[in-house]
Amino acid sequence: MSTASVAAAPITAAAFKSAYKPIWCPGCGDYSVLSSITKAFAMLDLRPENVAVVSGIGCSSRIPAYTTCYGFHGVHGRALAAGTGLKVARPDLTVLVAGGDGDGYSIGGNHFLHACRRNVDLTYIVMDNHVYGMTKGQPSPTTEPDWESKLSPGGTGLRTFHPLVVALASGANFIARTFAGDPNGTAQIIADAIRTPGFSFVEILSPCVTLRPEQRGWKEQAHPASVATTSDPAKAARYLMTDDGFNIGVLYKGNRKPYQPPMGKGTKRVADLEAEFSI
Amino acid sequence: MHDKVKAQGGRGVSIALAGSGGAGVMTAGNMLLKAAAQAGWYGLMVRTSGPQIRGGEAAALLRISAEPVECLDDRFDLVIAIDWQNIHRFADELPLDAGSLMVGDPDQGNPPEVLTQRGTRLAQVPIKKMAKAIPGSWPNMIMLGIAAALVGLPLDAVKSVVEAAYGKKKKELLTPNLAAVEAGFASAQTLPAVPQLAAVEPTQTPRWLLTGNQAAGYGALRGGVRFVAGYPITPATEVLEWLSPALTKVGGTLLQAEDELASINMIIGASFGGVPSLTVTAGPGLALMAEALGLAVAAEVPVVVLDVMRGGPSTGIPAKSEQSDVSIALFGLHGDAPHLVIAPNSIADCLGATQWAVHLAEAMQSPAIVLSDQFFGQTQAVVDRPADMHFIGERAKASAPTEAYKRYALTESGVSPMSIPGTPGGAYTADGLTHNERGVPSSQAADHLAQLDKRERKLLRHDYGDYWAEIDGQGEIAVITFGSCTGPVRDALARAAADGIKVRLVSMRLLAPAQPERLSEALRGVKKVLVVEQNHSGQFHRYLRADFDLPGEVRSLRHPGPLPIHAEEIYRKITEWSLM
Ligand SMILES: Cc1ncc(C[n+]2csc(CCOP(=O)(O)OP(=O)(O)O)c2C)c(N)n1
Ligand code: SF4
Numbered sequence: 059m060s061t062a063s064v065a066a067a068p069i070t071a072a073a074f075k076s077a078y079k080p081i082w083c084p085g086c087g088d089y090s091v092l093s094s095i096t097k098a099f100a101m102l103d104l105r106p107e108n109v110a111v112v113s114g115i116g117c118s119s120r121i122p123a124y125t126t127c128y129g130f131h132g133v134h135g136r137a138l139a140a141g142t143g144l145k146v147a148r149p150d151l152t153v154l155v156a157g158g159d160g161d162g163y164s165i166g167g168n169h170f171l172h173a174c175r176r177n178v179d180l181t182y183i184v185m186d187n188h189v190y191g192m193t194k195g196q197p198s199p200t201t202e203p204d205w206e207s208k209l210s211p212g213g214t215g216l217r218t219f220h221p222l223v224v225a226l227a228s229g230a231n232f233i234a235r236t237f238a239g240d241p242n243g244t245a246q247i248i249a250d251a252i253r254t255p256g257f258s259f260v261e262i263l264s265p266c267v268t269l270r271p272e273q274r275g276w277k278e279q280a281h282p283a284s285v286a287t288t289s290d291p292a293k294a295a296r297y298l299m300t301d302d303g304f305n306i307g308v309l310y311k312g313n314r315k316p317y318q319p320p321m322g323k324g325t326k327r328v329a330d331l332e333a334e335f336s337i
Numbered sequence: 338m339h340d341k342v343k344a345q346g347g348r349g350v351s352i353a354l355a356g357s358g359g360a361g362v363m364t365a366g367n368m369l370l371k372a373a374a375q376a377g378w379y380g381l382m383v384r385t386s387g388p389q390i391r392g393g394e395a396a397a398l399l400r401i402s403a404e405p406v407e408c409l410d411d412r413f414d415l416v417i418a419i420d421w422q423n424i425h426r427f428a429d430e431l432p433l434d435a436g437s438l439m440v441g442d443p444d445q446g447n448p449p450e451v452l453t454q455r456g457t458r459l460a461q462v463p464i465k466k467m468a469k470a471i472p473g474s475w476p477n478m479i480m481l482g483i484a485a486a487l488v489g490l491p492l493d494a495v496k497s498v499v500e501a502a503y504g505k506k507k508k509e510l511l512t513p514n515l516a517a518v519e520a521g522f523a524s525a526q527t528l529p530a531v532p533q534l535a536a537v538e539p540t541q542t543p544r545w546l547l548t549g550n551q552a553a554g555y556g557a558l559r560g561g562v563r564f565v566a567g568y569p570i571t572p573a574t575e576v577l578e579w580l581s582p583a584l585t586k587v588g589g590t591l592l593q594a595e596d597e598l599a600s601i602n603m604i605i606g607a608s609f610g611g612v613p614s615l616t617v618t619a620g621p622g623l624a625l626m627a628e629a630l631g632l633a634v635a636a637e638v639p640v641v642v643l644d645v646m647r648g649g650p651s652t653g654i655p656a657k658s659e660q661s662d663v664s665i666a667l668f669g670l671h672g673d674a675p676h677l678v679i680a681p682n683s684i685a686d687c688l689g690a691t692q693w694a695v696h697l698a699e700a701m702q703s704p705a706i707v708l709s710d711q712f713f714g715q716t717q718a719v720v721d722r723p724a725d726m727h728f729i730g731e732r733a734k735a736s737a738p739t740e741a742y743k744r745y746a747l748t749e750s751g752v753s754p755m756s757i758p759g760t761p762g763g764a765y766t767a768d769g770l771t772h773n774e775r776g777v778p779s780s781q782a783a784d785h786l787a788q789l790d791k792r793e794r795k796l797l798r799h800d801y802g803d804y805w806a807e808i809d810g811q812g813e814i815a816v817i818t819f820g821s822c823t824g825p826v827r828d829a830l831a832r833a834a835a836d837g838i839k840v841r842l843v844s845m846r847l848l849a850p851a852q853p854e855r856l857s858e859a860l861r862g863v864k865k866v867l868v869v870e871q872n873h874s875g876q877f878h879r880y881l882r883a884d885f886d887l888p889g890e891v892r893s894l895r896h897p898g899p900l901p902i903h904a905e906e907i908y909r910k911i912t913e914w915s916l917m
Contacts, residue, residue: 078777107761112606122766123777128758129766130609133632136602139594143603144758146592147564148610151758172595321563324588328558331583335545335555337374337719 071096074106076126081117087238087264087273088118091185094238094262095154096125097245102152102252109152112141114166116158116192118185118264127154135165138173138182145180149318152252153180160190163199163219170221173257174228179316181251181258184221185238187266187273195269221261223298226291226310231256233294233310237280238264240306247308256316263304276304283307347831349380349402350488350532351410353431354480356419358386358393361477366397367717368498369484373401374546374719376494377537381406381684381718386656387426394423396431401488403535405720407683407824408712411903413437414531416452417484419464419476420445424452429900433457438531440483442466442476460528467520473513482521489533492522543722549687549713550575552723553643554583556688557615560695561730562641563589564614566603568596568622571655572711573645576617597622601629604640609767611757613699613730615641620649620662623706627669630704634674634792636767637745637753639698639705639732643691646710648898658711659898660820663876666706667849675793677705678849682807682823684713685720690846692728693804699730701752701795708848712821712901726804738763743774747787751795796850805847808859812839814915815860816907817887818869819845819877826869828904829911838915848877851884864889865914869907873897 074096082088099109109127113119115134122129128151132140141155162170162184173182188205190196196209199219206213225233232254236244244262251258263280265273283305288294294310352369356362363384370382380401387393398413400406412432417440418424424431428451433439435456439448443461453459462483468476478499485495495518503511547555554576557565565584567577581591589612594600597618604614618626623644633640646662648654666678677697681690691707698705735742735754744765746753753774756763770778771785779785807823810830818826823844830840843859860866866887870877878893894910896902 105761106764107759110610110758123768126764128756128764129768130606130636131766131768131770132602132605132636133629133769136598136629139599139602140606140609142599143564143566143592143606143608143614144610145606146590146603147607147612147614148758151610168595169599172599319590319592320585321588321590324586326586328555328587331555331558331586332545332722335547335551336722337371337540337544337546 069100069103069105071100074099074125074127076124078123080124081120083268085267086117087187087266088121088185090238090241091183091244091262091264092121092124094241094244094248095121097241098248098252101245101249104152108150109154110144112144112153112155113137114157114161116161116190118156118158118191119161121156135161136169137161138166138169141180142173142176142178145178146319147321149321154252155180155182157184158191159184159186159188159200160198163221167199171224171228174225174230174259177229177231177256177314177317179255179257179318181248181260183248183260183262185262185264186221187264187270189266189269191266191269220298222301222309223295225259226294226298229314230259231312231314232258232308234259234308235261235263235306237276237306238262239277239280243306250308254311256314279304280306283309287311289313347402347404348410349400349404349406350534351413351415352399352401352484352488353396353413353416354399354484355394355396355416355424356477357422358395360419361475362395362397362419362480365477365481365484366399368481368495368502369490370399370401370717370719371546372485372494372498373490374544375498376491377539378403378534379405379719381716383409383712383716385427385430387423394426396427398430401534403537407827408821408904409901411905415484415487416440417480418442418445418448419480421448425449428452438529440528458529462524462528467524468517471513471516471520473510474517475514478514478517479521482518483525486522486525487528487531492519544719545722546717546719548575548715548717549681549684549709550645550715551579552684552687553681553691553707553709554579556691557641557695558583558587559688559725560692560728561613561699562615562695563587564604564607564612565589565591565616566594566600567591567617568594568600570619570622572647572714573617573619573643575714576643576645597625598629601626601640601642605629605633605638608638608640609758613639613695615643615695617643617645619645619647620653620665621651623662623665624669627665628671630676631670631672631674632769633704634670634676635769637702637755637792638767639702641691641694641698641705641707643707643709645714646708654899656711657899658821658901659872660708660710660822660870661872661876661897662708663848663870663872663880666708667880673789675796675850676703677701677796678708679705680708680819680846680848681713682820682844682846684716684718685723687713688723689726692726695730696728697799699732701799702732702755703796708820710821735760735763744776745772745774745788745791747774747791750798751791801847801852805845805852805855806859807842807844807846809842810840812841813862813864814867814911815841815843815863815865816867816869816911817843817845817881819848822869822871822902825902825904826907829907832904832908833911836912838912840911853885856885860888866891867894867910867914868892869894869902871895871898871902
């Protein structure tokens with residue numbers, strides 16, 4: 059056999075796992091998410107150097123350095139902005155943006171809306187544990203109104219944020235929910251999200267066993283969605299509005315054209331632009 | 338016309354064209370400047386208006402001269418008004434004296450007292466009636482003709498600009514408006530004289546007509562910027578508007594971000610991807626970007642932030658100039674965060690300084706803030722074609738990284754080759770957490786110190802060359818300034834020189850990192866230092882006092898916007914002081 063015809067050996071999930079030991083607590087849902095991400099990259103036969111994992115700040119946002127990809131661990135709440143700039147400037151890369159519910163829905167909420175709207179071809183996963191993990195237990199936008207903490211004795215009394223509905227209303231092209239306790243199912247959905255052009259949003263229920271030990275019970279609550287994936291936003295809206303928060307699956311997949319302004323296709327030299335100023 | 342008066346030397350002639358919004362005074366001003374430029378004069382035009390977005394009173398403020406001009410003069414030779422409505426709102430921007438001439442339309446009433454109190458002469462021309470008499474023509478074209486005739490601009494030069502504007506697309510407008518220009522020109526023959534432009538030869542060297550905002554945008558492209566993200570804000574928006582189509586032409590792109598937090602993080606992301614990147618904003622936006630600039634310092638991602646300064650704090654005076662973002666640009670970041678701060682010293686230099694900023698940011702993998710301002714940004718000027726300084730952004734890249742690759746290696750220069758996504762074997766995580774040489778987060782004292790040292794070292798060891806400042810002249814008095822105060826300082830020094838007073842000029846282009854040795858060298862033999870800046874608290878003066886050694890006696894000349902620092906104020910201060 060000539061060397062030219064030798065197919066490269068399929069890449070394994072292990073090739074995407076770095077040697078660094080995560081700082082996460084034992085049992086944290088984020089370990090499974092890391093596994094799912096690396097599995098998805100392997101399923102898609104990506105190469106680590108062509109993938110960028112971009113995050114903000116939080117326990118979950120530590121994920122980039124635990125992969126062998128190019129990582130970007132930025133500031134709290136701005137991962138989507140950094141990921142958007144990167145993808146638009148370097149459309150050849152696969153960009154995965156990852157973070158927590160505080161990072162994405164609270165401090166970064168505005169970027170979430172506009173990333174959905176803009177529909178740049180990248181995948182955004184939120185490891186939602188309904189709590190601020192890194193800062194040791196304050197309520198996030200997805201925290202139940204009656205959950206008590208030092209900062210919110212008696213609970214916040216606030217209605218929870220519904221990220222999937224917001225994503226749909228804002229124009230995300232792919233909307234899914236997964237449960238970290240099912241790493242294979244999560245990997246399949248992440249791979250689907252990356253493969254689908256445009257802005258793909260994957261909300262992953264990822265328990266914080268330290269601050270919300272009751273979330274160990276999520277494995278009993280999570281269940282497959284009772285409906286098939288739809289491309290009809292009205293249907294998806296009706297379903298999501300009555301959602302119990304534990305429906306797992308790809309809940310909406312549209313076919314909006316991704317946003318990618320031309321880059322690198324210039325026809326003029328910089329010096330050609332001078333003419334406009336000449337008297 | 339009465340006896341002709343010659344314009345004083347390089348001061349040229351200063352003209353204000355005023356009228357209520359929609360009267361077309363900006364169009365008339367643009368045409369006057371263009372005609373002067375094509376006939377061989379230099380000049381500039383400032384647009385000014387009251388606080389309303391549209392409508393209200395507006396004025397085009399021009400200075401035209403046989404020699405290059407970099408600021409408005411202290412006074413106006415000529416004000417022509419189509420009407421006087423609300424002009425009092427910015428009367429303090431129209432200094433007049435007994436030598437000035439006001440031309441008004443008798444049917445529009447009299448000029449307000451603030452304009453007449455200094456004994457300024459008033460001449461009347463029925464501008465609107467004259468335009469009405471030529472169906473299809475506009476009063477601003479009558480005004481254009483009057484202005485050209487009074488200052489000695491050839492009628493043909495003006496007519497050819499009018500022809501270029503209307504000749505192609507709007508032929509039906511051409512004939513009446515040419516007639517209006519001619520009528521205005523003829524009507525001026527009986528008016529009192531104002532100083533006339535000094536004669537010029539047609540230009541031999543290429544000249545440009547542009548604003549500082551356009552110059553900065555073009556400088557960014559020359560420096561290699563190919564990704565821009567920005568959020569609209571006065572007076573910076575035109576940079577984005579100019580760059581948007583320009584980037585597409587040269588193979589780059591621009592994103593309108595949802596806010597400045599997004600803009601800065603988008604460009605950091607793009608630059609992490611290897612593409613030289615820039616954002617454009619004004620003070621309020623710069624404040625929003627402060628956190629992420631710290632990330633760019635720590636993660637060593639080069640980016641350029643162009644801040645077109647305006648009156649502050651808060652919304653302040655959005656459409657008027659002020660140099661009051663010096664402190665936030667220098668000191669507004671959290672932690673120990675050395676970075677570059679660069680200030681253009683003229684409208685043309687908005688090009689060179691922005692280009693240099695891109696070059697420096699890329700060379701040192703550091704954020705750079707460029708401090709332009711509303712005066713530079715929105716003033717249109719006739720300038721000699723700026724030479725290409727060949728400052729190209731070139732980043733040290735890790736071409737074939739191995740297992741042992743250290744993104745934040747402790748090199749002697751402090752600059753560590755950067756691996757760009759897509760490069761096999763070079764993957765690392767760019768991090769705002771304190772990290773070791775490999776980029777792995779660390780909270781150890783030694784790693785923290787080593788990386789802080791390295792980031793400081795790379796800025797301090799760089800050779801900035803002579804471009805760090807414009808240094809001119811000799812003498813025991815020196816004026817230190819930066820940015821748009823440089824123009825009035827130069828004018829003041831020319832006046833002082835005419836009196837036989839020698840004064841040295843140091844206009845700093847590189848504000849940070851501080852170059853105290855270079856400044857001391859530039860000030861050798863100086864006994865008196867005057868620091869000139871346009872803000873209330875003397876931000877630049879304080880910085881110089883803290884981080885540089887200033888010789889002899891030091892004084893501060895400053896006031897906030899919206900009024901520019903006039904050459905006359907500086908000149909008076911210098912002459913008083915030189916007598917002591
Ligand atoms: C500007 C800023 N404000 C506040 C913080 C503190 N902070 C760090 S992480 C975090 C919340 C993290 O919660 P989440 O995003 O849900 O991630 P988790 O830790 O639960 O994975 C906060 C408030 C910060 N780093 N930066
Ligand atoms: S605090 Fe919670 S989210 Fe953070 S690592 Fe521990 S278990 Fe995971």
